[in-house]
Amino acid sequence: MTAYAYFPGCSAHGTAKEYDQSTRSVCAKLGIELQEIPDWVCCGASPAHAVNPLLSLALVAKNLDLSPSEQIVTGCAACFNRFKTAMDTLQHDRPLWEQVKQIVQPSKLNGREFRIAHLLEVLCDDFGIDNLKGQVTKPLKGLKVACYYGCLLVRPPKVMAFDDPDNPTKMDELMKAIGAEPVNWEFKTECCGAFHAVPHPEIVLRLTDRILQAAKDAGADVISVACPMCQINLDLRQIDLKKRGKTFDVPVLYFTQLLGLALGINENELGLDRLIVDPKPILKAKELV
Amino acid sequence: MKQSTEREQFTPTDETPIVLTEEARRFTQEVIRRSGERVDWCYQCGKCTAGCPVAFAMDIEPSRVMRLVQLGQEERVLKSRAIWLCVGCQTCTTRCPQEIDPAKIMDTLREMALEKGLVADREVATFFRSFLDNIRRHGRLFEPALVLQYNLRSGHLFQDADKGPLMLLKGKLPLIPSRNGAIVQRICEALEGRKK
Numbered sequence: 201m202t203a204y205a206y207f208p209g210c211s212a213h214g215t216a217k218e219y220d221q222s223t224r225s226v227c228a229k230l231g232i233e234l235q236e237i238p239d240w241v242c243c244g245a246s247p248a249h250a251v252n253p254l255l256s257l258a259l260v261a262k263n264l265d266l267s268p269s270e271q272i273v274t275g276c277a278a279c280f281n282r283f284k285t286a287m288d289t290l291q292h293d294r295p296l297w298e299q300v301k302q303i304v305q306p307s308k309l310n311g312r313e314f315r316i317a318h319l320l321e322v323l324c325d326d327f328g329i330d331n332l333k334g335q336v337t338k339p340l341k342g343l344k345v346a347c348y349y350g351c352l353l354v355r356p357p358k359v360m361a362f363d364d365p366d367n368p369t370k371m372d373e374l375m376k377a378i379g380a381e382p383v384n385w386e387f388k389t390e391c392c393g394a395f396h397a398v399p400h401p402e403i404v405l406r407l408t409d410r411i412l413q414a415a416k417d418a419g420a421d422v423i424s425v426a427c428p429m430c431q432i433n434l435d436l437r438q439i440d441l442k443k444r445g446k447t448f449d450v451p452v453l454y455f456t457q458l459l460g461l462a463l464g465i466n467e468n469e470l471g472l473d474r475l476i477v478d479p480k481p482i483l484k485a486k487e488l489v
Numbered sequence: 490m491k492q493s494t495e496r497e498q499f500t501p502t503d504e505t506p507i508v509l510t511e512e513a514r515r516f517t518q519e520v521i522r523r524s525g526e527r528v529d530w531c532y533q534c535g536k537c538t539a540g541c542p543v544a545f546a547m548d549i550e551p552s553r554v555m556r557l558v559q560l561g562q563e564e565r566v567l568k569s570r571a572i573w574l575c576v577g578c579q580t581c582t583t584r585c586p587q588e589i590d591p592a593k594i595m596d597t598l599r600e601m602a603l604e605k606g607l608v609a610d611r612e613v614a615t616f617f618r619s620f621l622d623n624i625r626r627h628g629r630l631f632e633p634a635l636v637l638q639y640n641l642r643s644g645h646l647f648q649d650a651d652k653g654p655l656m657l658l659k660g661k662l663p664l665i666p667s668r669n670g671a672i673v674q675r676i677c678e679a680l681e682g683r684k685k
Contacts, residue, residue: 210630247620355579391542391578399612
């Protein structure tokens with residue numbers, strides 16, 4: 201397999217360290233080579249495109265220019281969305297592309313055609329579900345998983361072209377492949393409130409409350425996510441919800457952590473300790489750690 | 490936070506009549522030009538509002554924002570909190586039967602509001618400013634400084650203060666920022682140079 205340029209995204213060094221850690225462990229185990237983009241910078245996330253769209257295009261263009269490979273992978277749904285949206289916009293608007301080039305002054309962009317993939321696509325499509333199945337040594341038998349995709353992986357579908365925007369199944373297929381049991385539920389792509397965690401935590405509490413409740417009602421033991429923003433909102437905010445008398449105690453794991461366990465990777469390499477709601481009790485009860 | 494009971498009421502008695510002046514038309518055209526989105530195609534089906542996860546907190550719901558833009562109501566739109574509360578989840582964009590991108594129109598409206606110095610939601614604007622200052626300084630988002638700066642600038646000094654020690658314990662707070670600030674700084678300067 202060819203090497204992928206890896207864009208970790210800013211949260212990989214902080215709130216989502218365990219996502220980065222488990223991503224690297226899983227890819228190493230599967231022989232998927234990741235080359236971190238040297239000197240990568242923030243994609244601008246929501247704040248850039250929300251108030252300064254040209255800046256958000258320029259930041260993506262800069263990262264493309266820095267990329268050692270035309271095949272780029274990221275685990276962050278928000279970065280994935282920003283890259284894909286910017287690339288789509290620039291491809292269809294040549295005058296805008298010229299403006300962005302003026303700003304970024306790229307040195308290595310000419311003639312290169314990039315593909316930005318989410319890690320789920322690299323694992324499920326490029327590596328392949330059947331191949332993944334063949335690598336499983338510790339199937340996650342009996343573990344009921346609510347696969348939560350959030351907003352930015354799937355929407356807008358015309359640009360993202362990731363999966364069905366209302367009922368995506370890619371992560372569910374992966375969970376089946378590693379022996380877990382994905383539950384049927386209706387909140388797969390409901391918004392968690394995203395950046396409002398800082399300016400308006402009340403909004404996030406209201407939205408995460410509904411998502412956690414739906415996962416619980418569907419009988420999920422854990423929630424599996426593919427986005428650092430979704431993870432921190434669903435995991436950390438359970439503290440505030442508990443103070444209000446709503447105790448969920450639903451662990452929220454990155455899908456890479458669950459995959460890592462099934463591949464027989466030592467739990468220390470998967471950063472399970474970094475999660476706020478401890479997943480160990482339920483994993484122990486199911487004899488998975 | 491404003492709740493739905495305080496929502497703007499569109500009744501004939503408490504509204505001055507909307508007159509489509511030249512100025513009003515200019516605003517509509519400006520939004521269409523800058524966003525590249527045909528807001529004039531909106532026929533008020535309300536799907537955007539129905540699916541919007543934050544509509545409950547908005548003073549003017551998304552479909553009404555679209556209508557007010559069509560009617561050139563610049564001041565009411567740019568002074569609304571709704572344009573700041575939009576979280577960019579793209580549900581409206583996905584579902585609009587007229588294939589309009591309301592989320593993108595919200596981006597354009599925020600940009601126009603900022604240019605006029607109109608900020609109806611200080612918290613969101615402060616968060617965006619702190620975030621962008623942060624990546625300009627460090628190149629990559631340095632989360633601890635973002636939270637600290639936001640709390641100082643917004644006056645919500647102790648918001649989530651209880652989470653800090655826990656996050657530190659879990660190794661979720663980086664202690665050293667990235668050193669790629671110069672890269673983002675150069676891009677920002679080039680952008681500012683363009684505007685002058």
